[in-house]
Amino acid sequence: MINISRQGMILIIYTVPNSAYLWIYNCRDMHGIKGISGKVAGFFRLSGELSRFAGRYFAEVWKPPFEIRELLHQCYSVGNRSFPLVGITGFIIGLVLTLQTRPTLQEFGAVSWIPSMVGISIVREIGPVIIALVCAGRVASGIGAELGSMRVTEQIDAMEVSGTNPFKFLVVTRITATTLMVPVLVIFGDVLALYGSFLIEHLKGNVSFQLYFNQVFNSLEFSDLIPDTVKTFFFGLAIGLVGCFKGYYCAKGTVGVGTAANTAVVAASMLIFILDFIAVLISDIFYEL
């Protein structure tokens, strides 16, 4: 019991600083400038370029031709690529979270709170963020590498010359696909996480399926769920945007493709945390009103 929760702690303590370090390391790598001022300058330049890229996406997404077939294909590919990983991650989060919370609540004699507590934390925060991070690792890197190698081997140029707008065909479809699919994947992951949590409660506390999920849904209010669902669309948008941006403007050579895939994951993860923080701030303001 205690063993598992300690491993969970170690995992978190290890992962967070490690990804922060990777990000800082990559910042230096990307711009070839040293020192804090260089990093800050690089960060702002990157943000500026990324928002211009986003602007171009929003300008072009409404204009025909709509590459519907390619969009469906990309939706399928995003879902297909991530759903096993998202499912397993979700399920394990549910298990671990319940196992970790149980002993503490037992001390206070509040085990019956587990469904509401775990339910709220999974649906409102942990589920969306962790599953978006998993998607960032899986999808953003995939898109970065794919578009990067298309750029390096001049396939994007070939598309342009053949009269198909590569930005519409490759970028718009992929960003739209991740924006639509990440929320679906988050819901899928949430369901499995809740099921994992239920399994533990069922085994340890003999709670029935109906009782467990009744409690979960009683504690969740519909007005709580809206901002949490809306933010997953933004997570999806961020994953698609960063992956496509890194790939589309990939530096020449195979090293460029590797860097594109790598930095796409780091930047997308960072953006997810920032967006999550903003989402929490905004919903907090509405809560106060």
Added chain:
Amino acid sequence: MSRENTITPVLPVREAEEEVVIRIKDLRKSFGDNHVLNGFNMELHQGENLVIMGKSGSGKTVMIKCLVGLMQPDSGSIEVMGKDIIKLDRTALDLLRADIGFLFQGSALYDSMTVRENLEFSLRRHKERFKDRADTETLVLEALKSVGLSHATALMPAELSGGMKRRVALARTLIMNPRIILYDEPTSGLDPITAKEIIELMRIIQARYRTSALIITHDVDCARVISDRMILLVDGINYAEGTYRELQRSADPQVKAFFK
């Protein structure tokens, strides 16, 4: 079988030669401090095979990328069939590009698509243009047949050899029935025999479709066989111009270096 017997230079078509299909004037392009093109001039005539030779990194690819609007030049003018490429909007540019075939240096086949889909992809935005010619299926087979790869429709690019890739890429430009074909190093990275086959193919295409061709190469054999006229690109300008024989006889050391 000696090469001289099998391949003879295509004679320039005299009466049509007057019409200029591409005219480049004073083209300049720099990347930061790297001044790649410094006032390059060129004219391509109807039905002509013009070879551009230059060292690696001399800006040949940059020049033809400017020519189809893949890169913006810093200054200068580019006219293709009477239209100024730099001033065209997207729709007009796409329309014009349908008349220009571009064979990329590395073939640039879409590697997530089969050979058939690669060929069909060029047609998808130009359906009206081919309504009266034939259906897509026939066009694809016809184009593949003309490069001798009718059997390869279902293969993926990863399953093709370098020479086959080059042929498929050629078929992909031919399917559009272009008036001008730009070849970026059609023989680079191929063994001499395959290279000769590709050159032969280019000549057959030129004779059958009456296209004008701009051929970028540093393969002297290729230049000798296919060129009506040649331009040497040195230091970002058209350093020397003339037929293969004229340039071969030149006493200029820079020119001589190419023919060693």
